[in-house]
Amino acid sequence: MSKRTVKKTMAVILSCIGALLVIAFASLLIISGIFESPKYWEPWQKTYSQKFDDPRIRLIAHGILSANGHNMQPWKIRLDKEDPMVFYLYADSDRLTNEVDPFARQMMITQGAFLEYVNIAGDELGYQIAVELFPEGGYNEQKLPESMKTKPVAKIMLTKDKPRNNPLYDSMFLPDTNRAAYQSTKLTSEQINQLETINADANMSIKIFQDEENVDKLGSYAMKGATIEADVNRVMQESQTIFRANEYQKNKYRYGFSVEGQGTSGIMRHLIQGLVTLFPSMNSGKAASDLFIRSTRTSVDNTPAYAMIITGDNTRSSQVKSGMLYSRLILTAHRLGFVMQPLSQVLEEYPEMKEPYSSIHRDYAAGGGAIQMLVRLGKPTKEVPQSMRRNVMDLIAGE
Template identity: 55%
Template structure:
């Protein structure tokens, strides 16, 4: 009798085990755990080798640059002169709620250009940039003006030098949202970053206790304001890629990796939300965002800012170039960075924070283009989605 009971219990346990296995397989399959990550292909160092056109080689490295909200808003038009291409801002990929004046989009044009410059140095090319060669935007008709007027004319010429100490770091993730070590930056590290400043763009680094507390409070307030505005959450939700299938289809925007969720946990959450979409509520997403910002702020040894004399379109682009240079040099120094620029966004609900922040940290007339945290990483982070380089080429 006892033996029969044990056999019955064993059969029940086996059935439960098999059901759990089937359930997990269903969840992981829905999340795309067994799907090839095509959206990561541009990160391969050999990716650019398959293109004969030197312009496309450089562009294929340029698209690895940081972009606001990972929108990758770049359009490339190849000139008949095989040494020239034009960079346009993609007005179809503007995030108009969070970035109503397209300032972040212009910064993103600069991040791309700097990666092209560094790539050229590595491959033995000099990259010359002519900003807004067909004139400035008509700000009253920005969408159409972006389609008509390039941000930059890029000219490539042979160079005797073929070396770049920063090239390899282009293949590192540009943003690390994880906990940073408590150790302060060395003076040599700070000096290296600050010395990237030029006559158009200034870099400051702050790491004293009062600054960390005050800047952390600004970062938190900015995140809380943005997280509690419905239209901002709607805009973000439209470009959130819930599983590997969507990532391979769109290859830009947000994903769970951006919320510090990786590994098996990522596939599990992707699968559950794919199968039960209602779980991914606006409040849940907002809470994750605020909590991750809080963790970041509590584990930051230093902050940096990119500041321009005014706020012209050219200055915005140049600040993006400086930011890419900061990212690459930070990697070379064993450091990582994360933008925390919500307090610099320019919509009505953020106005008071924006004004107060500039009163505290900018001289009269100056514009703070970016606020970011810097430190030594405690954890590696995954690379983010990138579209195929040919998707950027306007044919």
């Protein structure tokens, strides 16, 4: 065979390989759903709430943007049929994550996070908001899921007022969680003071740690919690069950986890989604556990500060109020140019986590209080996309 023939043959082979790569690339994009309109992002538009005439639904449309455990968005709303200025918030027990949150503490924090977003939106929309927690009494803890269906977390009452500018409002439309690496920049004493003093409840406190000893210790707790969780199959499986691999699934369910939760965006998001759809094992079993640990290690190694919310007791009301405070903390941090990420594994209450849970409470809540939130805090190195959100009407009972 002549050199000329060899060159022609190689050119044909390379051309075929190139064509196959293009086909494979295009196939991954199609499998990902690149041409699918991301309806799950519609609630993040500032104009979204304006589609609704009922002021209660407009406020609820803001509430669904709040932080929530496992992105389950476990809120159920009952509109008062007699009073057009009243609605009730219920914890949606069909969305409990029993393995990772067996006592529904995170569920209650999520309810509070929602209520504070409603409060802030009320200012901008021109309503005074009054919130009554557990207006029909507390839960029957022995029959918790059933009790959640009948006992509201809160009664929300609206009074028409003049619109007022709330400095936290614009930050509601930013992602509540950033899992990327943070800059090494420390907070100034003034910034720490601004964050710690947003709390006015004597039963709660915000504590911020950025000295080397506490940053190392809390990072160690975060890694220990992640390592334990990664080794508990039933907990990891619970998370994998609500993972949405592609645009079709995200538009269908609009809650749970997806690849952009790790900060993946642009064309890379679609490539990874296509691969995970074709090869689900990439996001299950040991592969998922290893990825979770590596991700946590990257977070811990690039964290200049941590923040905690601690309550004097662990009642349901305190859990809800800590969620309200957490929303204010996130939004205030955004205004100061900071982002956050919960590192909640070490605070979870299933049996395998008992030792580090008890240890971190001895170290940081020795007076008998409860650490409701542990988050990393810092200046971002990159922007991350918002997470999925449900259609607000899906939360309304009877709709």
